[in-house]
Amino acid sequence: MTATEDREGTRPIRVLIGKPGLDGHDRGAKVVARALRDAGMEVIYTGLHQTPEEIVEAALQEDVDVVGLSILSGAHLTLVPAVVDLLRLQHMDDVKVVVGGIIPEEDAEALRKLGVRAVFGPGTETDEIVRFTRECVKRA
């Protein structure tokens, strides 16, 4: 253990990237995870086929600032509210939820009403996701 590091630590933003539900496509999730890491964040990737319960438990244990959900299965109107409700149940309302995937605009609006901070569709630049993530953690 070196004593030379300055102990006035800085707290990197911690993000959990989860893939709830049944779709098996995690290329997008991995690209986003990579971009956030390259922006200096600590990114916990959970892998495929997670239940909302597993995602929220992981978010709790890892004490993340942001939960990013990648959903391509079309089940976003079931999965996202489940995650949001479970977070509330655990008194984790301060954790920001963002969603990425193929989400029709009217559904995106419904998700935002639930408290989802952002919905990123196909073609979103990773820079935009990085910028938004930084902003929404800073605002807290």
Place this chain on the structure above:
Amino acid sequence: MSMGKSILAGDRRALARALTLVESEPRAADEIIAEVYPHTGHGIVVGVTGAPGVGKSTLVDKLAGQFLARGRKVGILAVDPSSPFTGGALLGDRVRMEGRGSEVFMRSLASRGHLGGLARATPRAIQLLQAFGKDLILLETVGAGQSEVDVMGFADTTIVVVVPGLGDDVQAFKAGILEIGDIFVVNKSDRPGADQTMRELRQMLHMGPARTWQPPVLAAQAQQDIGIAEIADAILRHSEVRLSDPEQSARRVQEAERLVRDALADQLVQRVVARSKAEGNWQEVLAAVAERRLDPVRAARALHAEAE
């Protein structure tokens, strides 16, 4: 309720937040550690190390399941490397973990520039998990190979994981990694060359001095859950031998010495640097050393003398 008390009472969120503090704001965590420290030091800490891709995460996951079934309270700390350029980290060990709900508390730690295969916060993270009530902690290092031997300083039992056919075996079993193992696991043992790898490992281990504990070499196929019970048995056997060892109390004192020395070093550095910054000559000294007008040792001595 204080954070320390909440952890002792089994509050998972308090534990998670305290882990963040020991990682990011060690000063702020001092109080919590002071409060929980009397309730730490029990149970078994199992370190799992080995080169990238040998199956450490899968093995840790299966061992977690095995010990849960045996009634242990299991915690996992998994360390992954931070990027030296951006400070970011991709912590992917959860991908290999089966969902065990809230039964297992797992935390991914980024190494944050700390060498030796672990994160700087590791000892305190272990203490927090123990205070929370975990009595079997699995500590997974970053994909290590040769120099990452820190793990043995924090673990009661160190498992070194290898796979068959890693090229020149003698190369793979270099000093260091061979000496830190209390248990050797040849994972993916259905692969060709497994027998040879096990034989060579056993031979090399027998070349060493005779010890009260002769490290076993065990075959496993972690993904298929094969060989896991035997590894768990070996961990418990090693733990018994360790606890009945007359040198055990001396080792505890050694461990205490390391913790106190680390804390002392931290506090001294903190004080001297703060003092120099307040005096306004910190940058000046750094520049002098960078430009080779002053050597680092004399710089440190001068700063130290000034702060006395």
